[in-house]
Amino acid sequence: MQRTAERSSAPDERWRIRRTHDDLDRLGETESVFALSNGWLGWRGTLDEGRPCDMPGSYLNGLHERRKLNYPEDGHGFPQLSDTVISAPNATLVRLWVDGEPLDVRTGTLHHHEQVLDLRAGALERLTEWTSPGGHTVRIRSTRLVSLPRRRVGAVEWTVEALHGPVELRICADLLANERVEDRADDPRAAAVIDDPLVGEVQQLDGSAGALVHRTGHSDQRVAAAVAHHPTAPDHVTSSADATEDRIRFSLAGVLQPGERVTLAKFAAYEWQPVDGASPDDLADQVMTDALAARADGFAALRAEQRAALDAAWRTADVLLDGDDKLQLAIRFAMFHLIQAGRPDGDRTIPAKGLTGNGYDGHVLWDTEGYVLPVLTYVAPEVARSALRWRHAHLPQALERAAELRLTGATFPWRTIGGQECSGYWPAGTAGLHVNADIADAVLRYVAATGDDDFLAGPGLELLVATARLWAGFGHYTDDGRCHIVGVTGPDEYSALVDDNLFTNLMARRNLRGAADAVQRHPEAATRLGVDPAEVTAWRAAADAMTVPYDAKRGVHQQSAGFTEQPEWDFAGTSEDDYPLLLHFPYLELYRHQVVKQADLVLAMQRFPGEFSAEEKAANFAYYQARTVRDSSLSASPQGVLAAELGHLDLAYDLFTESVLQDLEDLGDKTGDGLHLASLGGAWLALVQGFGGMRDDRELLTFDPRLPDRIERLAFSLCWHGQRLLVTLTADQARYELPDAPTGTTVELWHHGERLRVSAGEPVTRPMPPVPDFGPEPPSPDGRRPKGR
C-alpha cells in the first residue's frame, strides 16, 4: 500500500492509539488494548510501575497450569482436568520511589499522563509528569516492545528526569514470578485464577543480568525468564542486583539534580518447555544468552528491527478506509493485533484472546479457525499454516478423545491449551462438533489460497481424513435416503443439542468432499492413512445426501430442524437490563425459543453463498435478523457481511462498526479479560467480504463490491498464491492490481460475474456494480439494532 512507505518526524496519528489520565478508570480495558505480543510472548499494557493494575500478564503461548474440574454431577467424557493460562514472570516492571514515596498516578499530582500504542513502530510509549505527595516532580518516559523477529525477547527503555530537585530516587527493575491476580469468576466467561502456580528451580545472577527458572505444579512445564539491564545515569547513582526464588531485582539509587536523568534499558527473554525437555540450567542459559544478545545489540536496534518487520507486515495487512478517521484507526488497531497474535515459525496457534489476557482461561476456541484464519490466510498465510500445524500436532489427542467419546475419526477440543478437551459444559462444548469441520475448512481455504500442496499432502490430508471420518460415523441415514447429523450444537449458543444444524451440515459436507478431493489428489499418502475407495465413496454419498432443513411454509431455511416451529421469544417483554440474556435467563428458556445469540444460519450463508438463492438469502436474513440479539461478539461480522450483500449498507456499516470497536470501546464490558481476536478478524471480514463482496467458495476469488456512502475509498490487499492483490474501491470503480509482482505474473478473479485477468503492472478497473435492492432494512429485535456512531 502506498502510504506505508511514508515517513515523517511527526508521529502520524492515523497509526496511534492514545489513552490519557482520563482513561485511568478503565485500566483493565487499557491493559488489553495496549497488550504487545509476537504470537509467542505477550505482555499486557500494564504501567511500568505495576500499580495501579487491573491484571498483570506475561504470557507465553502454550504455558499453562492444569486444574481439576469438579462437577456437581459428573458424566462419562466430562473433562476432568482443564488447562488455565498462567503468567510467566513479569519483566516489564520498573518501580520508582521519589524521596521514599512510590510513583503511583492515583496519588500526588498528575500533570500529564499518556500511553500511546504506535501501530507502525510496534511499541507502547508512555509519558508521565507527576508531582509526588512530598512535592517532587519527575517526568517518566518509556518505550516497550515485544520483538517480532526475536520470539523470546521483549524490552523496555525507561527514563526518569528530575524536573525539580535535588530529589532522591530509587528505581527497582523487577523480574517477578507469581504475581497475584484477582479472581473474577462471577462470570462464566472469566478465567479461573490459580495462585502461585510456579515453583522456583533456578535463580541466576550475573552482574546486572539474571534469570529465574520455575516449573508448574501440575502441567509438567518449565519456564525460564532472564533480564539484562543497561543503565545510563549520572556517576553518583549506584546500582545493585539480587535474586530470590520469585524475583530478580536490579536497583538504582541516587540524588538527581533538576534536568538530570536516569535511563534504564531492560532486555528480557523467555522460554518454556515440557519438564522432560531441556534441563533447568540449559533453559536458564538459553534465556540469559538471548537477553544478553539483545542488550549487546541495544534498544535502538530492536526498535529498528521491529519497524522493519511491521513495515513488511503492513504491506499486506493494511486497510485504507477513507471517510471515517476513527474507524480507519480502529481497523488498523484490529489488524495490528491480528499481525502480532500469530507467528509464521513453529507450530503455534492463536487463543481466543491472543496473548492479551486470561479470559476464557487463555483457551483456543473455534474462533481461530472460524474468524481469525479466514483473515490471516490472506494477509499472513504462513501464520495460518503455523496455526494449522498446531492442530495437526494435537491430532493424536483428538483421535484419543474420539475413542473416549465412542466416536469415529478425530474430535478436536472445544476449548484447550495443551490439546485436551477443557470445556466444562458439554452441551455448548463437546457437542459443538462443528469445530472439526471448521478446522477442515481452514485447511481447505489455506491450500486454495496458497496452492501449498506439500501441506495438503502432509498435515492437511491427515486433518481432513480424520475429521471426515468423524462425520462419516456420526451422520446417519433415514429411510428417505437423507443423511442427518443429530444431537449437536451449532454456532448459536442459545440453542443446543439440535438436529441438522444447517451450518454444521454444510460444513460437514465441505469437510467430506474436501477430504475426498484431497485423497484423490494424494492417493499414496491416503493409502498410508488406510483410506480405501469405498470409504471415499461413502464420504461423497453422505455429503450428497446431507440434509439442509427448510421451512416451506415460512419460506425460510431453518437454523436447525424444527427451529422455526419453536416458540417465539418475548422481545417486547425483555428489558435492556436483561441482556446479555445468558446472565438473566436459564438455558432451559433460551434453548427452546427462537432467540439467536449469534449468527448461525447467517454465517452459513456467508460461508456457502452458492447454496442459497438471492431471494432465499433475503428471506433468511430478515427472519434471523429479527431474532438475533448479538450477545456474542462473533455475530456482528457475519451479519454485516450478509447485510452488505443484500444492499442494507447502513446496517452493514453499523455492524462493521460494532465489530471493529468491540474492544477499543469495550462494547461487551469484557475487554479487560483480553481482546476478542475473532471480533477483530471479523471487522476485516465485514469490510472485505461485506463491502468488498469477496467470497472464496469457488476456485477463484470473487468480488461483488458495494460501498456505503460513509466510505469514500476502501483499499485492502489479499495474498493469492504468493502474489499481493490490491483492491481499491471507490464510489465509482473497483480497481484490481498486483503492485509487487514481477512482470508476467497474472491473477484471475471474478468481478460481479465477469472473469478478469489482472497482470503485473496492468491494473484493471471496472465500474462498481449497482447496489442490490431487497427493500427496506429488516428490523432487529427491540433495542438490539447496532447503534452505529
Add this chain to the structure above:
Amino acid sequence: MQRTAERSSAPDERWRIRRTHDDLDRLGETESVFALSNGWLGWRGTLDEGRPCDMPGSYLNGLHERRKLNYPEDGHGFPQLSDTVISAPNATLVRLWVDGEPLDVRTGTLHHHEQVLDLRAGALERLTEWTSPGGHTVRIRSTRLVSLPRRRVGAVEWTVEALHGPVELRICADLLANERVEDRADDPRAAAVIDDPLVGEVQQLDGSAGALVHRTGHSDQRVAAAVAHHPTAPDHVTSSADATEDRIRFSLAGVLQPGERVTLAKFAAYEWQPVDGASPDDLADQVMTDALAARADGFAALRAEQRAALDAAWRTADVLLDGDDKLQLAIRFAMFHLIQAGRPDGDRTIPAKGLTGNGYDGHVLWDTEGYVLPVLTYVAPEVARSALRWRHAHLPQALERAAELRLTGATFPWRTIGGQECSGYWPAGTAGLHVNADIADAVLRYVAATGDDDFLAGPGLELLVATARLWAGFGHYTDDGRCHIVGVTGPDEYSALVDDNLFTNLMARRNLRGAADAVQRHPEAATRLGVDPAEVTAWRAAADAMTVPYDAKRGVHQQSAGFTEQPEWDFAGTSEDDYPLLLHFPYLELYRHQVVKQADLVLAMQRFPGEFSAEEKAANFAYYQARTVRDSSLSASPQGVLAAELGHLDLAYDLFTESVLQDLEDLGDKTGDGLHLASLGGAWLALVQGFGGMRDDRELLTFDPRLPDRIERLAFSLCWHGQRLLVTLTADQARYELPDAPTGTTVELWHHGERLRVSAGEPVTRPMPPVPDFGPEPPSPDGRRPKGR
C-alpha cells in the same frame, strides 16, 4: 389378611430376612437391607460394635448440611447450594472388649453370626458367638428397633454372655457425633460426604443418661440426641458415664464367670429444629424426657407397641404370593420398607433412599410421587397425604424458583431436602419439569382414592393451580392449533431436552384438567388464589390441544417428537461390560440415539391406559422393549405392568422379580448407598397393576387380572374411601371383598369390563378373564432381558 393374625412361638421364616457370616463381604448392602426407620428417624443396620462397617448412618428426616456447588462453567439458574443428608449422632453403638481385645467379627473365631430382620416385629435381631484372639468365648444377642409409634425413639437391647470364663469384659455404649464416613464420589449417583458437619452446643449428663446438642455449619439446623441406659448385670460389674462434645459414653466393666450375662437396654431419642426454633437447652430437655420415658416403660413395652403398630399396618400392606417363597418374602421386605419409610403425622416426605443411606445425597426425587405414593395412597393413604403436605409446605420456594427461571406458576425441585433445587446437571434435573405434573397426579390420585375433599380444597388446590400455571405458560401453540411442550426432559434419562415428550404432555394435560376440575369444585378457594374463568378455559384448551406424537409410518407412538427417526443404538456392538451405558458412553451419544434408559412411553401407557388402543399398546411395547436397557431401577416395574397387560406373563414375572430383588440381591450394585424405594414400590405396582390389572385412571378402580403360572395365589388389599378392599386371585377366579367393613358398606369397581358392587360380608367372585394374546414375547436388547430366577 387372614394370616397376619397367626401367632406362634417359633419364628415364622416367611417374615424374616436373614444374613449370616457368609454375608460379611456385602456389608454395605446388608446395612441398607437391615435399616430401621419410622419415617422420621432411620438407623442403618450396622453392627452394634460399629466395626466392621461400610457406612454408619443415623438419619433424621430433613436434617441436612448445605454445601456450595461449583461448576466448571456456571449458568443462570444453576443451583449454587445443595443439601446433603448428614448423620445425626449414632446411638446404636455398643462396643465390647474381651480381655482387652475388641469384639470384631473379622478377628478371632466366629462360631456363629447372624442378623435377622423380623418384618412383623419391626426389629433387627442379632446373634453372634465368638472366640477372641486371646481364646475367650462370648455370645452376643441384640434386638434393635426404631419405634413406629414414638417418632423420636429408637432402642437397643444388648446382651453378652460368657461361655467360658472367667473373662474380663468392658462395654462402652456410645452416642457418637461426627462419625467418619468414606467418600465414594466416583459415581455420579453417590453422595457428597461432608466431614464433621456438627458443632457441639450442649453436653448433658444425668446418671446413666445423657444428651448432646449440635448445630450444623451452614444449613442453620440444630439436632439433639439423648440416650438412657438400663443395665442388668452381676453386682460386681461397675458402671460409669462421661460426656464430651461429640460423645456420651456409658461404660460397664467387670469379670464374668461362665454363664453370667450382662444386658444393656439403651433408649435413644432424637429431635432437630431450625436454629431459630427451640433453644439448645429446650431441645436437650425434649430428647432427654423422651429417652427417660422410654426407659421407664421398658424395652418389652416398646416391642409390644411396635408389634401392634405393624400388625395394623400389615393388615392393608401385606401381599400374599403363593407359589414362590423367595418372592413372597421379597415382596414383604419391600412392603416393610415402604411402611417404615413414611409417617402419617407431620409434613414429611420420603427421600429416594428413605432413611436407609446417603445415596443421591439423601435427596427427594420424583421417585416419591411417581413410584412410592401410588402404592401408599392405597395401603397407607394418610402417609401419602403427609408427603403431599410436605410438597405444599415448600410451595413458596417452588414459586420463587419459577420466577428465577422466568417461568410462570411453580417449579418444584428435581432434587432437594430443604425445598431448594439441588440438581447439579440441569438437562437431567431442572429440565425434568414433569416432576410438577407428578406432584399434581399424586394429589389427584390421593383425592380420588380417599375422597379427602378438605385436602383438595386446601393444599391440594394450591398445588394443582400452581403447577397448572407452569404448563399454561410453558406450552405454546403452533399454527395448526396444537399445543406443544418443547425443550424438556422426560423420565428417560438417556434423552434430554426433547420436544413433546409424550409422558410429559399427557401428565401436563392431566394436571391442567385436574386443576380446572378442582377449581370448579372449590370456586371460592380458587378465587382467593386469583384464578379466573378465563384462566381455567385456557387450561382446558391447552389440555385439549396437547400434542401426542405418533409415527404413522412405523405405527408407534413416539417417546418424544422425532424419536423414532433418530439413529438406532448398536446393541450388537455393545458388550455386557458397557452397561450401565451412562458410565461408558457420553450423553452426546446416548441422547441422540434410540436407546432408552428407563420406561418412559411405557410408563405413559401404564398411567394413561385409555389413551392407547390395545393394538397401539402392543406395537409400542414391542418397539420400546427392544430399545430399553433398564439402566435405571425405575424401569422394570412399568415394563412389567405393560408386559402383563399384553399377556407376556413370563416377561412380566421376570420384570417383577428384578424390581422386587433390586435391593435384596443388590442387582444394581448400589444398595450399599441405601434402598431404592421406588423399586420397592414398583414391585407392588408390578404385582397389583401388572397381574392384578388394577388401573386408577377412571372414577372407579378397574381390575383386569391375569396370573402367571408361577403364582398360585395373589392377594392384596387397597384402601378405597376408607374401606379395605381385599382382592384374591387364583388361576380360576378373582375374589373381591371388604373384610373389615361394617354391614351396609359397598364399594363399586370394574372387573374386566363388568361393573361390580362389593358389599360388606358379601364377597364377589368372577372367573379370571382369558390372558390376552398379542403373540410371542417381544425381544429385549441383546443380553438385557431380565434374567428371572
